[in-house]
Amino acid sequence: MTEPKIIAFHLPQYHEIDENNRWWGAGFTDWTNVRRARPLYRGHRQPRTPAGGRYYDLTTREAREWQADLARSKGVHGFCYYHYWFRGRQLLEKPVLALLDDKAPDFPFCLAWANEPWTRTWDGGDRDVLMPQDYGDQADWDQHFAYLLRAFLDPRYIRVDGRPMLLLYRCESIPVVEPMFARWRALAAEAGLPGLHIVSMLTAFSTDVRPDLVDAAVEFEPMYTIKHDRPRWYRLRQNLSRQTAKWRRWFQPDARPHRFDSHDYRLLWRLISRRSPRQHVYPGAFADWDNSPRRGERGLVLRNFSLPTFRKGMAAQLAKARAAGHPFVFFNAWNEWAEGTYLEPDTELGTQLLDTIAELTRATP
Numbered sequence: 001m002t003e004p005k006i007i008a009f010h011l012p013q014y015h016e017i018d019e020n021n022r023w024w025g026a027g028f029t030d031w032t033n034v035r036r037a038r039p040l041y042r043g044h045r046q047p048r049t050p051a052g053g054r055y056y057d058l059t060t061r062e063a064r065e066w067q068a069d070l071a072r073s074k075g076v077h078g079f080c081y082y083h084y085w086f087r088g089r090q091l092l093e094k095p096v097l098a099l100l101d102d103k104a105p106d107f108p109f110c111l112a113w114a115n116e117p118w119t120r121t122w123d124g125g126d127r128d129v130l131m132p133q134d135y136g137d138q139a140d141w142d143q144h145f146a147y148l149l150r151a152f153l154d155p156r157y158i159r160v161d162g163r164p165m166l167l168l169y170r171c172e173s174i175p176v177v178e179p180m181f182a183r184w185r186a187l188a189a190e191a192g193l194p195g196l197h198i199v200s201m202l203t204a205f206s207t208d209v210r211p212d213l214v215d216a217a218v219e220f221e222p223m224y225t226i227k228h229d230r231p232r233w234y235r236l237r238q239n240l241s242r243q244t245a246k247w248r249r250w251f252q253p254d255a256r257p258h259r260f261d262s263h264d265y266r267l268l269w270r271l272i273s274r275r276s277p278r279q280h281v282y283p284g285a286f287a288d289w290d291n292s293p294r295r296g297e298r299g300l301v302l303r304n305f306s307l308p309t310f311r312k313g314m315a316a317q318l319a320k321a322r323a324a325g326h327p328f329v330f331f332n333a334w335n336e337w338a339e340g341t342y343l344e345p346d347t348e349l350g351t352q353l354l355d356t357i358a359e360l361t362r363a364t365p
Contacts, residue, residue: 075360203224
């Protein structure tokens with residue numbers, strides 16, 4: 001029976017770049033959103049504060065080494081760094097380039113191309129676009145692959161049967177996806193690689209998991225379940241919760257705003273963990289969700305978070321992966337602080353989420 005490895009998605013937006021300074025103000029990083037968050041109703045778990053005030057800068061080697069050492073000691077096998085490529089232009093590339101240049105930390109990694117436009121609403125939509133996405137032609141695909149190849153050849157890069165694993169956030173958004181993937185597979189063979197392991201991420205957007213197009217898919221939770229796998233009883237319960245929140249505001253002004261898209265943490269985990277394993281679909285997991293630091297009352301906030309629920313859900317996903325022979329469980333995320341889903345220790349929970357993973361994977365510091 002295969003022992004699945006936990007791969008945690010990793011956000012590199014914890015260092016300054018010129019574009020963010022221009023779009024959001026001087027000195028902006030994702031910590032800016034995290035620091036200015038405030039509770040928007042009674043019992044709202046904001047702001048989230050890193051334990052020890054560790055508001056790190058990912059351009060420093062010390063921060064990257066700390067993350068890898070902590071993850072390794074708690075049973076996290078590797079990081080899946082988001083990669084941002086806009087027809088030759090990159091954003092937030094410095095941490096991964098430093099990882100490659102320094103050849104440290106000695107910790108497994110792979111890349112996920114977050115191929116969506118950047119917008120002021122943080123939703124990858126088509127309104128208030130800051131950086132549009134364009135997929136170009138074969139010359140552009142070759143340039144992109146040449147950049148990726150350096151990572152693919154790194155001995156730390158995560159592979160499946162020797163093939164470097166590359167995740168795509170929105171395959172269905174790429175109008176030239178078939179010829180582009182075919183070209184990349186050909187270039188991989190020319191480079192002496194046994195192939196590529198291309199993985200389509202099942203997100204809140206429409207999905208594309210054609211078996212002749214990709215090698216596998218991964219459940220990106222909790223967004224995949226929220227958008228694509230809610231039974232009728234769940235939707236009715238959500239509508240009731242929203243109406244209750246609306247009426248409560250008349251009598252309790254500090255109650256949860258009905259404008260929030262809010263879901264029950266326990267019910268979501270129940271839906272996720274009860275889903276039957278699927279061939280070539282890697283199970284997903286998550287810590288929590290609250291993106292109000294980015295989106296205010298237009299955000300999505302989960303309610304009724306509990307450590308026992310987290311433990312039960314993680315145990316179910318790992319068991320599901322073991323039974324199906326899946327090599328990975330993908331975790332959302334290592335450090336999405338402004339979306340409220342992270343494994344890094346904070347002042348409220350400390351390392352309890354990571355301790356749970358260490359227990360379930362039997363990791364030893």
